[in-house]
Amino acid sequence: MMTYARYGHSLTIGVDIGGTKVAAGVVTSGGRVLARLRTETPERSKSPSVVEDTIVAVVSELRQEYRVRAVGVGAAGFVDERRSRVLFAPHLSWREEPLRDALSVRLGLPVVVENDANASAWAEVRAGAARGVDDVVVVNLGTGIGGAIVLDGALHRGRYGLAGEFGHMTVVPGGHRCECGNRGCWEQYASGNALTREARELVAAESPVAEVLRQAVGGDPELITGPLVSELARKGDRACRELLEDAGGWLGVGLANLAAAFDPELFVIGGGVSEVGELLLGPARSAFAKGLTGRGYRPEARVVAAALGNEAGMIGAADLAREALPRGRSRRRQQRLGRARW
Incomplete structure (x- = not known):
């Protein structure tokens, strides 16, 4: 039997698409995830049709138990200003x-497509670490760096829908080659990939300071991952802590640049790399304060960890789909009285 009456007409599905997985959840208007599904996409996922089929499959399975009104999709890539087309996805084809x-034709439901970082940011503003804050910059540290901007309580998507690609700001002219084709991009210095690359180089150079890390992978640098570096850092390994300090320093450099551009009240740092907490955020705050334009003579934005973890993307995508639905008279009246919050 479908679960419906208890939640009225408020249920939507949020789908979070990454390079290797599709995660979906049924989400209430209060941001509660009632049911979840996650599937790994096979190597042939680089075919658009395979990913589309996977989305349809997980949404259809969730709809067997829950009656939903719309679907929101958070996609890792450039999404156009109409939130309909994925212009470019670096990890998919x-x-x-x-x-x-x-998707709308196949599912028979309204669908909204949004950049995954925008979806995550929206969730943090509505129900997470940025709740109650109108001017926020969200930075997600994963394989690369994604970002989003919320100004005056609304997503700032840019004229063509492409705002927030902070990871591809140049911070080191002529620096490391990036997947985007340029050199010296921010994500080459403060992302999970950057952390892994630096750790592998340290072990490959047979540095004595990396002995614990070398032993952990049996001397094979290719077995090093970002989560392994974070785990050893938590256990107190000095080399891994220094690697995170370096990444945090580069994170702070980029945040200072973003503060000069947007002057937010708050930076929210999410993504898998951020889960190490203060080992990364402490050095980031120090570098941010040191690099801030007009430091000492201006308010300084706070830098905090995201609150919603891996579910932020699906929660935000689901709410954006709900927001795009036609609004009834009562909802319009509520908005006239003041911005609705969860």
């Missing part, structure tokens, strides 16, 4: 992909 319309 989507190019000018009309994902919204294709």
